[in-house]
Amino acid sequence: xxxxxxxxxxxxxxxxxxxxxxxxxxxxxxxxxxxxxxxxxxxxxxxxxxxxxxxxxxxxxxxxxxxxxxxxxxxxxxxxxxxxxxxxxxxxxxxxxxxxxxxxxxxxxxxxxxxxxxxxxxxxxxxxxxxxxxxxxxxxxxxxxxxxxxxxxxxxxxxxxxxxxxxxxxxxxxxxxxxxxxxxxxxxxxxxxxxxxxxxxxxxxxxxxxxxxxxxxxxxxxxxxxxxxxxxxxxxxxxxxxxxxxxxxxxxxxxxxxxxxxxxxxxxxxxxxxxxxxxxxxxxxxxxxxxxxxxxxxxxxxxxxxxxxxxxxxxxxxxxxxxxxxxxxxxxxxxxxxxxxxxxxxxxxxxxxxxxxxxxxxxxxxxxxxxxxxxxxxxxxxxxxxxxxxxxxxxxxxxxxxxxxxxxxxxxxxxxxxxxx
Amino acid sequence: xxxxxxxxxxxxxxxxxxxxxxxxxxxxxxxxxxxxxxxxxxxxxxxxxxxxxxxxxxxxxxxxxxxxxxxxxxxxxxxxxxxxxxxxxxxxxxxxxxxxxxxxxxxxxxxxxxxxxxxxxxxxxxxxxxxxxxxxxxxxxxxxxxxxxxxxxxxxxxxxxxxxxxxxxxxxxxxxxxxxxxxxxxxxxxxxxxxxxxxxxxxxxxxxxxxxxxxxxxxxxxxxxxxxxxxxxxxxxxxxx
Numbered sequence: 001x002x003x004x005x006x007x008x009x010x011x012x013x014x015x016x017x018x019x020x021x022x023x024x025x026x027x028x029x030x031x032x033x034x035x036x037x038x039x040x041x042x043x044x045x046x047x048x049x050x051x052x053x054x055x056x057x058x059x060x061x062x063x064x065x066x067x068x069x070x071x072x073x074x075x076x077x078x079x080x081x082x083x084x085x086x087x088x089x090x091x092x093x094x095x096x097x098x099x100x101x102x103x104x105x106x107x108x109x110x111x112x113x114x115x116x117x118x119x120x121x122x123x124x125x126x127x128x129x130x131x132x133x134x135x136x137x138x139x140x141x142x143x144x145x146x147x148x149x150x151x152x153x154x155x156x157x158x159x160x161x162x163x164x165x166x167x168x169x170x171x172x173x174x175x176x177x178x179x180x181x182x183x184x185x186x187x188x189x190x191x192x193x194x195x196x197x198x199x200x201x202x203x204x205x206x207x208x209x210x211x212x213x214x215x216x217x218x219x220x221x222x223x224x225x226x227x228x229x230x231x232x233x234x235x236x237x238x239x240x241x242x243x244x245x246x247x248x249x250x251x252x253x254x255x256x257x258x259x260x261x262x263x264x265x266x267x268x269x270x271x272x273x274x275x276x277x278x279x280x281x282x283x284x285x286x287x288x289x290x291x292x293x294x295x296x297x298x299x300x301x302x303x304x305x306x307x308x309x310x311x312x313x314x315x316x317x318x319x320x321x322x323x324x325x326x327x328x329x330x331x332x333x334x335x336x337x338x339x340x341x342x343x344x345x346x347x348x349x350x351x352x353x354x355x356x357x358x359x360x361x362x363x364x365x366x367x368x369x370x371x372x373x374x375x376x377x378x379x380x381x382x383x384x385x386x387x388x389x390x391x392x393x394x395x396x397x398x399x400x401x402x403x404x405x406x407x408x409x410x411x412x413x414x415x416x417x418x419x420x421x
Numbered sequence: 422x423x424x425x426x427x428x429x430x431x432x433x434x435x436x437x438x439x440x441x442x443x444x445x446x447x448x449x450x451x452x453x454x455x456x457x458x459x460x461x462x463x464x465x466x467x468x469x470x471x472x473x474x475x476x477x478x479x480x481x482x483x484x485x486x487x488x489x490x491x492x493x494x495x496x497x498x499x500x501x502x503x504x505x506x507x508x509x510x511x512x513x514x515x516x517x518x519x520x521x522x523x524x525x526x527x528x529x530x531x532x533x534x535x536x537x538x539x540x541x542x543x544x545x546x547x548x549x550x551x552x553x554x555x556x557x558x559x560x561x562x563x564x565x566x567x568x569x570x571x572x573x574x575x576x577x578x579x580x581x582x583x584x585x586x587x588x589x590x591x592x593x594x595x596x597x598x599x600x601x602x603x604x605x606x607x608x609x610x611x612x613x614x615x616x617x618x619x620x621x622x623x624x625x626x627x628x629x630x631x632x633x634x635x636x637x638x639x640x641x642x643x644x645x646x647x648x649x650x651x652x653x654x655x656x657x658x659x660x661x662x
Contacts, residue, residue: 102436118566126440127565130447156454157555364585365592368544 326353463534471527478520
């Protein structure tokens with residue numbers, strides 16, 4: 001059938017094909033006419049006329065459903081032949097990697113580049129995805145034991161991501177296979193966030209809550225009729241509730257950041273404008289602490305890819321810390337400089353204070369949640385212990401680095417290196 | 422990655438070696454991750470799993486040793502190939518040690534989590550483990566991509582790990598002096614921290630081996646460094662009572 005369809009050119013051939021297609025009906029018709037001729041003894045002319053009619057009917061072109069199905073198949077074949085695998089892969093929003101029989105990458109789409117970095121054709125997949133379950137998945141599909149398989153795969157570093165990975169062979173005998181990653185991180189993170197939030201919040205909120213409860217008890221008991229003490233206690237209670245509110249705000253913004261570890265690509269942030277508006281918004285605090293903020297910006301455009309609101313929060317937290325903890329130095333220097341040396345060209349924003357500085361042994365740890373160099377100072381400055389944690393989170397999302405230099409007694413410099421690409 | 426040999430079987434043997442190394446690396450990463458998770462979440466079941474999994478790495482190392490020696494005997498490799506094979510032997514030995522260290526952390530889970538410890542005790546350890554794991558992951562990624570020009574990060578991160586370890590050491594000492602009941606868990610945590618710091622060192626060793634495999638030269642001499650715990654003494658800060 002298929003060969004005949006392909007040769008369907010010229011009327012004669014077309015007619016032959018039509019005859020062939022309806023051969024069973026034709027035979028049945030001829031048999032029926034002959035049977036009527038034999039039984040009913042009608043004239044031979046009528047029989048011949050009937051046969052001619054039958055033949056003509058069979059030769060009429062076939063129309064309707066069958067032909068449209070054939071043309072649809074033709075369109076599909078023509079369209080798919082033009083479609084390259086590369087375009088198809090690029091149109092898939094999830095990371096997709098095509099690899100060959102030796103687990104070597106043949107093609108990876110843009111989403112895969114963005115998600116895993118350092119993926120280039122020629123790289124061995126089993127060297128890149130080393131987790132035991134991924135190895136088992138690749139082995140299973142490549143050995144041909146299973147045509148396709150699905151596993152859950154989590155990457156813990158640098159940011160936690162969870163994928164449902166499916167591997168399958170492409171077509172028949174192409175010796176090509178495809179890996180598709182479906183991102184499940186969000187669902188996983190929501191669960192985690194809930195648990196983390198409760199654990200952190202319950203632990204950190206307990207202290208102010210206990211103090212408030214204690215004062216309420218005192219106010220209802222011994223201090224019932226002492227207006228001076230009552231005023232003082234209410235003051236303390238107010239500052240404690242303020243602390244709880246700040247803590248909840250910080251915990252929420254940290255949780256929100258953990259929810260979406262990816263950055264939307266394509267937006268540029270003008271660092272000069274962002275840092276300036278941070279300095280403006282913290283003007284009252286600087287004046288209150290009698291700290292002078294000095295600016296030292298490089299010339300030319302200072303744009304980096306990133307999220308403006310998040311970078312605003314980074315510089316806000318850093319400058320706020322500098323004003324609060326470096327108060328004794330009397331001034332804070334904010335500098336923006338291009339650093340083209342080194343492997344990663346980028347822009348450094350440095351916030352330097354001239355206060356007491358940070359003891360060396362604390363420096364590696366101060367970005368941990370609730371880590372405080374000095375609990376007492378942090379409390380009086382209304383710190384929540386989360387500020388630098390938030391900074392670090394945001395910078396991780398920007399592929400940026402935070403480096404802290406400090407000499408005890410001479411102040412501290414927090415330097416943010418933002419890659420320009 | 423390697424140039425093609427006339428004997429395709431030879432190529433396949435070399436490929437098999439690096440695939441086994443990667444699989445061992447994946448196992449080692451997973452073990453470290455789970456050992457620390459078991460410690461932080463007080464999960465003895467997970468700790469037992471890590472202890473059992475160590476056998477996989479031991480087996481992997483034996484297999485790579487065998488295969489490497491057979492290849493050397495059969496093919497008499499030269500230059501890059503020889504470095505590749507000797508490097509595989511060395512990397513597998515390092516990874517096997519990483520597995521042992523993770524196993525040792527897992528073994529301490531029961532002793533540390535006996536009695537509820539405050540989470541602040543583990544937070545520093547978790548951060549240290551994250552640094553060491555990042556080091557291991559990036560080094561193994563370099564093994565896959567062979568882009569040794571970016572290997573400078575290894576030294577920097579090693580310094581970070583040392584600084585973190587020193588700070589953690591000091592913190593744990595303070596806890597012990599605050600309350601003698603902390604001594605048992607904190608001593609175990611000190612050993613855990615030391616183990617994790619060693620894992621970072623092994624990752625650095627692997628990086629040096631990879632550099633040697635790819636370039637044929639030793640990595641430039643290291644500047645003097647190391648953790649500073651040998652100089653820590655907290656007796657001066659002891660409260661007088």
